[in-house]
Amino acid sequence: MDQDVMRWVQRAQGGDEAAFGELMKHYQGRVYGLAYGMVRNTADAEELTQQAWVRAWQKLGTFKHDAQFFTWIYRIASNLCLDHLRRRQRRPEDPLNEALEPPTFAELPPSPSATVAPDEALRQREVRDAFDRALATLKPEHALALRLREVDGLSYEEIAHATGSRVGTVMSRLFYARKKLIEQMRSDT
Amino acid sequence: MNCRGAQRALNLRHDGQLMAADGEALGAHLAICPDCQTFAVRMEQVGSQLREEPVPEGPTPEAAWASVQRAIRLAEDGAARRPAWDVGPWLRWASAAALILVVAGGGLLWHGGVAPRETAAGPLALHATQVLRVTTGLEGASTMVYEDEAAGWMVVWVIPAEGGNHAQM
Ligand SMILES: [Zn+2]
Numbered sequence: 001m002d003q004d005v006m007r008w009v010q011r012a013q014g015g016d017e018a019a020f021g022e023l024m025k026h027y028q029g030r031v032y033g034l035a036y037g038m039v040r041n042t043a044d045a046e047e048l049t050q051q052a053w054v055r056a057w058q059k060l061g062t063f064k065h066d067a068q069f070f071t072w073i074y075r076i077a078s079n080l081c082l083d084h085l086r087r088r089q090r091r092p093e094d095p096l097n098e099a100l101e102p103p104t105f106a107e108l109p110p111s112p113s114a115t116v117a118p119d120e121a122l123r124q125r126e127v128r129d130a131f132d133r134a135l136a137t138l139k140p141e142h143a144l145a146l147r148l149r150e151v152d153g154l155s156y157e158e159i160a161h162a163t164g165s166r167v168g169t170v171m172s173r174l175f176y177a178r179k180k181l182i183e184q185m186r187s188d189t
Numbered sequence: 190m191n192c193r194g195a196q197r198a199l200n201l202r203h204d205g206q207l208m209a210a211d212g213e214a215l216g217a218h219l220a221i222c223p224d225c226q227t228f229a230v231r232m233e234q235v236g237s238q239l240r241e242e243p244v245p246e247g248p249t250p251e252a253a254w255a256s257v258q259r260a261i262r263l264a265e266d267g268a269a270r271r272p273a274w275d276v277g278p279w280l281r282w283a284s285a286a287a288l289i290l291v292v293a294g295g296g297l298l299w300h301g302g303v304a305p306r307e308t309a310a311g312p313l314a315l316h317a318t319q320v321l322r323v324t325t326g327l328e329g330a331s332t333m334v335y336e337d338e339a340a341g342w343m344v345v346w347v348i349p350a351e352g353g354n355h356a357q358m
Contacts, residue, residue, distance in 0.1 A: 017261075021257075026253055028254075036247070042247070046247060049253070127257075150239040150240055151240055156206070178235055182232060185234070
């Protein structure tokens, strides 16, 4: 698959839009997942994902082949998400906690909790809500590093590349993000 | 190793980055510290909560690609249509201000739905959401100047009698 990605990138850099389409379709789910995880809103996540791919097409000439394409597109998407969150935090009429509301049941795909006893499903839902609230208190840069590590399984070096920071900064962000979440979980239970 | 050092070591261990020697010291601390044992368990829970977090289904890759293609076209069309004299926001504002002065100096007639507000700066002081429609010296043409709040752009329309041509600054 890496070979395919390299071929698509090379062809897309030569102006082949169909090859860029293959690239986009290959990474679309991961980029959308990252955007949704950051902004917690399907419409904004779709919009930001689209913006990321348009920007990627426009800046494709600057992509160097010694880097990995997915950390490059992650960097574009991450920057857009962070900008979006900063703008949202600056808007007083749009409170952060409203914007960070977890999705409604209707928005969510069927999960294992749908097949367990109602009491257990409720408990799982409460744990998840508490976790979402705790997550919303993290600095966006810290939440981003944590997500890239835990959900996407990126190495410290890959996170550093995807976020434009140093490895030491990544380690520090991961530590403080986890510590804060653990402390919040303690106070919630 | 104290609790703070143990928590940092746990962070590294969780990511598979802890040196063997530090691992021994961490093990010794964990054996005697219930707080750090709990911290270790919670750290695993944080990871699994994040990984198990449900993500609502997004558009299919094909639908997403179709939208991206449309957006790319739109961006390219916009770039191609941008006039050569589009020289950045400051000059856009300066040009718009100059146009207003020219229009004001010409003593032209107002018409249309929105009347200008009289202010100390004169009858043509522009407000962010105010729409001004004035006739120009050009036969059969009129000009409309306003700020597009969403885009933050100063927009100048030159409308011929038949309507149609316009320039956006
Ligand atoms: Zn301890």
